Amino acid sequence: MHPSNSPTLFIGRTEPEGLQFDAWANQPLLASMEQGASKWPSSCRSGTCRTCMGQLLSGTVRYEIEWPGLSSEEMAEGCVLPCVAYPCSDLVLRPGY
Ligand code: FES
Incomplete structure (x- = not known):
């Protein structure tokens, strides 16, 4: 695969x-965390x-849906x-929050 066609990969970490x-930049964080065996x-x-x-x-995230179930204050x-x-x-x- 040509490098420009490769999905971007970032490093995530869950605490605690x-x-x-x-x-992966092209899939939701939840899917990536589950692939990493996070519960x-x-x-x-x-x-x-x-x-x-x-x-x-x-870090920073983006959403593909117009307005996820979060208030602007929460975001x-x-x-x-x-x-x-x-x-x-x-x-x-x-x-949690
Ligand atoms: S599982 Fe994420 S908002 Fe429902």
């Missing part, structure tokens, strides 16, 4: 377990139930919904 996982909570997997909510300790505080959040950088996150 300290599990490092491959955070991250989830339910709807579509950005509405908030079961998977976590807090971003470092400003670093809350993320990993089932619909795509990584834009290396990142660290912890479950």
Whole structure:
């Protein structure tokens, strides 16, 4: 595969377990964490139930859905919904809020 066609890979880590996982830019964080054997909570997997909510300790994410189930205040505080959040950088996150 030509390098420009390769999906971008970032390094993710979950706290407090300290599990490092491959955070592919082209798939939701939840899927990457599960591939990395993280026991991250989830339910709807579509950005509405908030079961998977976590807090971003470092790094940035983007969303492909118009407005995930987070208030603007929660987003400003670093809350993320990993089932619909795509990584834009290396990142660290912890479950809950
Ligand atoms: S699993 Fe429901 S919002 Fe992420």
